[in-house]
Amino acid sequence: MACRLGIVYLPRQVCYNEELETHEMPGNAVLPAHNGMVITRNLQEWACLLPLDLPFATVERLLAWQTQCEEMICTTEVRCLVRTHGQVIREAEAAEVAELLQREDLSELKAQMVPAHEARHPAAWPKELNAAVEETLETEDPQPPEGIRACDWERVLTARREECADIEQLRRLGPQVQPGQIVAATDDVEVRRPERKSKLYIRTARIATREGFRYLSGCGETVLDQLYLLLLLCGGLHKWVTLLGDGARWIRRFLVERLAAFPHKELVLDWYHLVKKCYELTSMICRGRKAKASLMGRLIPRLWHGQVDEAIAQLEAYRAECRNEEKLDELIDYLTARKPYIVNYQERRAKRIYIGSGHAEKACDLIVARRQKHKGMHWSDATADGLAALKTLVLNRGWDLYWQDRKVLPLAVPA
């Protein structure tokens, strides 16, 4: 037996049953099913917790150190435990999704969210800038003082004008989930498989309401079912649902197909991804850096104001000068396909409404990238998904429930 005390050999007496002519070990009655080695749940918890942040070899060494046993469970066994528990979690999630999808009425249930708390130190400019801001705001045509970006300044002026906010409030302006709003940021992250040029895509999402938040992760369609159900359980049918993402096809399809019945919904193409795409493609479209800077200088302000048609017209007008017409068409197609989701970013930012999918990027980072995306790493599907499932459990504060009560954190609880 492997336990927190180390490896302990447990002898069992063998009894001979003359009637049946069989040998039996009565001690087996209190042991779980095993193939010669039993690993206690306490040790399994350690073996699954440590690899969420540490390499498997380090986990093996730490477990040996913790138990004062030179040879404890090996890295292969640790991987196996991660896969097994990951699978248990995914199977429970799939079963719950299937059960909830069959229900006709979800009104007696509500989403199980992690309670949200006010940030202790919300992002703000340094206090030293307060005096300069106050002084500038007194002038007739206030310009942003040094250290404050123009887009932040717009927000400051809007808030000052509309809410007469004081300087401490102005320091900490930023988007917040509004009452009656659900913000769902979604993304996927690729993980290298052992096979050459083969990748596994793990989808992640972070759903936030005024009351709380919840992370989701997984491969395939189950995670989309979970997202759909969570939005329903949060009251998506009568709330304002904001979906934030990089504009990938599966996110657009989710909005159109799965959220068809949601009356107040929007998908916002993440501003960072939009600019990145333009930046990458204009490198191939333009002849030289100056030409690229010139085109970007005309394109980005249009997109910042949500003027997609004008941006496309700019690109069409550039056709004669471009060096790669195929890439120009690619960019035009990209913008055309995502036109409904390219909003007036300038206005939204000034009004402190979300324009980016930073929450989803952070979720990808926390759930997958930090552990699984380092140089030279590759993963089997089961291990990658197992680690993601366990990490999601930690982020949703469901770890203790799983290891102490053997229950997977449910999506829904009685309202």
Next chain:
Amino acid sequence: MSHLRVLICRVDDEASPDQMMELHSIDLPAVEPEQMPPETALDELETEVLAVGQDVMRHLMKSQWEEVDRLLVEAYQRRFSP
């Protein structure tokens, strides 16, 4: 030179708890203060005590298991008439 010893004993008769049967004895190494540099003395003591402590607990675990196994075997044997 003296040293510490941890004993694991079994009390067979609850009525006479002072009568015990020794199951295991585990010795701690003798300490030599003059050989212990102040920078590492506590760390070494901690390591030694932890190693011995874990060993003691493994013996305890095994002894407890043997008791469980013995009771299960007795129960199994009772199912069959002699």
